[in-house]
Amino acid sequence: MAFREVDVIEVREVLRGWLDGGGLRTVAERAGVDRKTARRHVEAAQGAGLVKGAPLTAVTDELIGAVVKQVRPVRPDGHGPA
Numbered sequence: 001m002a003f004r005e006v007d008v009i010e011v012r013e014v015l016r017g018w019l020d021g022g023g024l025r026t027v028a029e030r031a032g033v034d035r036k037t038a039r040r041h042v043e044a045a046q047g048a049g050l051v052k053g054a055p056l057t058a059v060t061d062e063l064i065g066a067v068v069k070q071v072r073p074v075r076p077d078g079h080g081p082a
Contacts, residue, residue, distance in 0.1 A: 010032070010033055011067050012059055013027075014028070015042065019054060020056070040071050045063060047070065048066040
């Protein structure tokens with residue numbers, strides 16, 4: 001299985017679209033990701049304290065860092081299997 005890096009811009013766009021009232025399917029299409037990926041990003045953000053009615057300014061670098069840390073595959077040495 002190949003791993004794909006988690007793009008910060010992708011996470012930001014998914015979270016902003018979700019906070020703006022978009023559904024997961026719509027948000028995923030706009031961000032160019034799979035619906036399941038968008039759901040993982042939103043669930044990780046909710047676990048980090050993001051709520052649905054929050055303003056768009058709630059999507060901070062710290063929140064995005066927490067989401068990326070949660071959804072990124074575990075690779076202790078920083079590289080996947082070669």
